[in-house]
Amino acid sequence: xxxxxxSFALLLHVMLWGVxxxxxVTPRRWRPYWPVWIAxxxxxxxxxxxxxxxxxxxxxxxxxxxxxxxxxxxxxIWALWRQGCASLGRxxxxxGLGVVMAGCLVLLTxxxxxxxxxxxxxxxxxxxxxDYAAGARVFKEFASQDRSGxxxxxxxxxxxxxxxxxxxxxxxxxxxxxxLIALNGTVLHLEPHQITGLLTMVLLVLVQPLVFWLxxxxxxxxxxxxxxxxxxxxxxxxxxxxxxxxxTAQLIAAAGIAMVTWCGIMLWRDRHAARAGWRYAGxxxxxxxxxxxxxxxxxxxxxxxxxxxxGGRAWVSGEWRAxxxxxxxxxxxLGVTGxxxxxxxxxxxxxxxxxxxxxxxxKIDALMPEGWLGLVHGTGLQSWPEPTGWVLSGIVLxxxxxxxxxxxxxxxxxxxxVIAFAVPVMAGYYFLQWRGWRLGTNASYxxxxxxxxxxxxxxxxxxxxxxxxxxxxxxRKVALGMMAAITVGNLHAxxxxxxxxxSGLLVVEPSxxxxxKVESWRDVASVNVLVxxxxxxxxxxxxxxxxAQYFPTHSYExxxxxxxxxxxxxxxxxxxxxxxxxxxxxxxxxFSLVRNASPHFLRAxxxxxxxxxxxxxxxxxxxxRWNRGDAGLELENPQDRPLRVxxxxxxxxxxxxxxxxxxxxxxxxxxxxxxxRDEVTVPLIEVxxxxxxxxxxxxxxxxxxxxxxxxxxxxxxYGIVVEVxxxxxxVKSADHE
Numbered sequence: 001x002x003x004x005x006x007s008f009a010l011l012l013h014v015m016l017w018g019v020x021x022x023x024x025v026t027p028r029r030w031r032p033y034w035p036v037w038i039a040x041x042x043x044x045x046x047x048x049x050x051x052x053x054x055x056x057x058x059x060x061x062x063x064x065x066x067x068x069x070x071x072x073x074x075x076x077i078w079a080l081w082r083q084g085c086a087s088l089g090r091x092x093x094x095x096g097l098g099v100v101m102a103g104c105l106v107l108l109t110x111x112x113x114x115x116x117x118x119x120x121x122x123x124x125x126x127x128x129x130x131d132y133a134a135g136a137r138v139f140k141e142f143a144s145q146d147r148s149g150x151x152x153x154x155x156x157x158x159x160x161x162x163x164x165x166x167x168x169x170x171x172x173x174x175x176x177x178x179x180l181i182a183l184n185g186t187v188l189h190l191e192p193h194q195i196t197g198l199l200t201m202v203l204l205v206l207v208q209p210l211v212f213w214l215x216x217x218x219x220x221x222x223x224x225x226x227x228x229x230x231x232x233x234x235x236x237x238x239x240x241x242x243x244x245x246x247x248t249a250q251l252i253a254a255a256g257i258a259m260v261t262w263c264g265i266m267l268w269r270d271r272h273a274a275r276a277g278w279r280y281a282g283x284x285x286x287x288x289x290x291x292x293x294x295x296x297x298x299x300x301x302x303x304x305x306x307x308x309x310x311g312g313r314a315w316v317s318g319e320w321r322a323x324x325x326x327x328x329x330x331x332x333x334l335g336v337t338g339x340x341x342x343x344x345x346x347x348x349x350x351x352x353x354x355x356x357x358x359x360x361x362x363k364i365d366a367l368m369p370e371g372w373l374g375l376v377h378g379t380g381l382q383s384w385p386e387p388t389g390w391v392l393s394g395i396v397l398x399x400x401x402x403x404x405x406x407x408x409x410x411x412x413x414x415x416x417x418v419i420a421f422a423v424p425v426m427a428g429y430y431f432l433q434w435r436g437w438r439l440g441t442n443a444s445y446x447x448x449x450x451x452x453x454x455x456x457x458x459x460x461x462x463x464x465x466x467x468x469x470x471x472x473x474x475x476r477k478v479a480l481g482m483m484a485a486i487t488v489g490n491l492h493a494x495x496x497x498x499x500x501x502x503s504g505l506l507v508v509e510p511s512x513x514x515x516x517k518v519e520s521w522r523d524v525a526s527v528n529v530l531v532x533x534x535x536x537x538x539x540x541x542x543x544x545x546x547x548a549q550y551f552p553t554h555s556y557e558x559x560x561x562x563x564x565x566x567x568x569x570x571x572x573x574x575x576x577x578x579x580x581x582x583x584x585x586x587x588x589x590x591f592s593l594v595r596n597a598s599p600h601f602l603r604a605x606x607x608x609x610x611x612x613x614x615x616x617x618x619x620x621x622x623x624x625r626w627n628r629g630d631a632g633l634e635l636e637n638p639q640d641r642p643l644r645v646x647x648x649x650x651x652x653x654x655x656x657x658x659x660x661x662x663x664x665x666x667x668x669x670x671x672x673x674x675x676x677r678d679e680v681t682v683p684l685i686e687v688x689x690x691x692x693x694x695x696x697x698x699x700x701x702x703x704x705x706x707x708x709x710x711x712x713x714x715x716x717x718y719g720i721v722v723e724v725x726x727x728x729x730x731v732k733s734a735d736h737e
Contacts, residue, residue: 003113018042020075025282036213039206044286050179065186104234108201111502121197123506126245130538135178136192149546160350171347176293177248203251210258236374237493253295258456259287264306284333292341308420361445366433369396375489403465421461516543528564531572569594600724607632629702629714633694646723647682653715657700
């Protein structure tokens with residue numbers, strides 16, 4: 001119940017901020033419909049407040065966030081004074097849309113609520129959530145001039161012209177997502193890791209009114225058809241893919257592009273009206289503010305659907321002067337908001353340079369025509385196998401072609417809008433897919449992002465056959481059949497995403513959040529983050545921003561690989577080192593600290609021969625890794641003398657087997673592992689200076705676990721503790737938690 005309470009609290013909080021701006025900036029002609037702009041207006045106003053706040057000496061939203069609530073309340077009083085309290089009654093007109101939004105938010109929140117009784121964030125693959133949470137902590141707890149801990153570690157955090165972590169978020173990274181997490185977290189007394197995932201789900205729902213309104217007022221669909229399109233957007237795998245990967249900025253950009261498109265088309269329709277050029281300036285400013293603060297690089301293509309539609313009409317009608325006037329009116333708000341977000345504009349060129357330097361993302365299959373409507377085969381957006389996929393594609397293309405031909409015959413303007421909305425974006429989408437295939441890069445990831453941010457506009461174009469609902473006979477039946485099939489297909493895909501997200505592949509567990517207490521240990525000023533997995537490594541960074549951090553690998557933007565200058569090793573995973581005395585500290589069962597200056601300091605990590613980590617979630621989450629029969633444990637002894645260690649292995653095997661420990665050609669010890677998880681201790685081992693590999697071998701060959709698993713498995717390790725013994729001591733037992 002806690003998850004649903006918080007998700008709806010986030011929804012209502014954003015809408016509280018947006019009511020007054022939506023009432024004030026909606027053009028008089030469209031004033032009865034001002035509620036459709038509540039969500040983007042609320043997001044833009046919250047982002048604006050944080051943007052102003054970070055340019056002061058205040059110590060983050062924790063210092064001013066709750067006081068900032070006075071702003072939307074004051075604006076609401078002003079709006080009601082200008083337009084009267086009766087204007088609030090227009091909210092009733094959108095009651096059906098509110099029900100759709102509430103239902104979709106429940107569906108989106110449900111898989112998160114199954115993962116943990118405590119508020120947390122989860123992902124099915126991407127680690128963007130940790131990045132956003134780090135930025136949220138920056139804006140929530142730090143002042144703009146603060147350079148303590150990781151924030152000012154120039155050697156590690158420099159990206160282009162940004163030489164500190166704070167400026168990196170203002171200029172180059174996605175500002176608005178982290179700003180929203182920070183402000184909403186402050187107001188609701190929640191930490192970034194508790195609401196990052198939920199806020200992303202809320203953002204998806206907040207795009208639904210824009211999908212509805214584009215279909216209703218631009219494409220001319222009926223109210224029920226438009227509501228159905230809004231519902232489909234809320235359950236579509238295109239949207240759920242973004243939400244499940246916590247792609248917060250993408251959903252914000254989708255809202256901005258939908259607003260820009262609507263304003264552009266309506267501005268052209270009102271081109272002959274007096275003072276029409278300024279009627280939409282307020283809404284355009286809101287849209288551009290969302291784009292500058294989030295995906296600032298998408299600014300260069302955000303006008304494509306509107307420009308295609310208006311440019312075509314201007315060319316046909318010969319109204320070139322009106323077309324140039326329209327373009328000027330679209331660009332003036334862009335320039336004004338760009339001056340306000342000047343740092344985001346300044347970082348635009350550097351952002352594109354980063355795209356050239358780094359192959360961001362991963363490969364995503366190209367969508368076939370049925371995929372445009374959300375009919376995909378899995379959570380990777382895979383197409384349906386042949387011949388099913390070809391049949392579905394053929395049906396979709398045939399219906400689209402027939403519907404578009406009918407629009408040409410009856411409504412030339414609407415037919416052109418379908419082309420202008422879909423063709424330029426899809427041309428760019430398939431070009432990027434082709435480029436990724438040709439060069440072997442992750443350009444298909446960029447293709448998906450392009451498709452997804454324009455999806456609120458594309459969806460109505462792909463469903464132009466909804467115009468048949470006003471017809472009689474078989475055309476109406478075809479439209480109803482398509483609606484039913486698409487609804488079932490999208491619900492099926494949504495269920496797949498829900499199940500995968502609910503399985504908790506990547507989750508911020510309490511043990512990970514507990515890492516933050518390292519910040520309070522005054523004798524731990526700097527750490528080397530030696531966590532092998534990407535997800536916990538980035539979250540550990542977010543939880544330890546007050547501590548200087550160094551990384552052996554390039555972990556992400558603003559987290560460069562450098563020499564390991566930390567005083568302590570921060571270790572996470574299955575391998576831990578225990579030193580004599582207080583030179584090592586066990587944070588919990590997953591993470592520990594080891595002091596580098598200790599005369600017994602040693603590093604240890606898994607080497608060759610191991611399969612990937614496996615996780616079983618429950619009351620007590622278990623992690624383990626199988627080996628392939630023979631495997632290695634790499635030890636690094638930086639001392640000028642041998643170190644004596646005791647090796648404590650917690651593991652099991654499918655069948656009882658001997659576990660031999662070797663260094664080179666010398667067998668040091670042999671112990672036995674059974675089918676039940678147990679801890680075994682390897683007697684005293686002497687580790688010489690330098691790098692050494694301990695080999696685990698067995699006389700028992702690896703076995704195949706089941707018919708559906710092709711792996712050959714030796715034994716599984718649940719934990720290895722390398723206990724370094726005092727120079728004058730014998731073997732001691734490891735202190736486990």
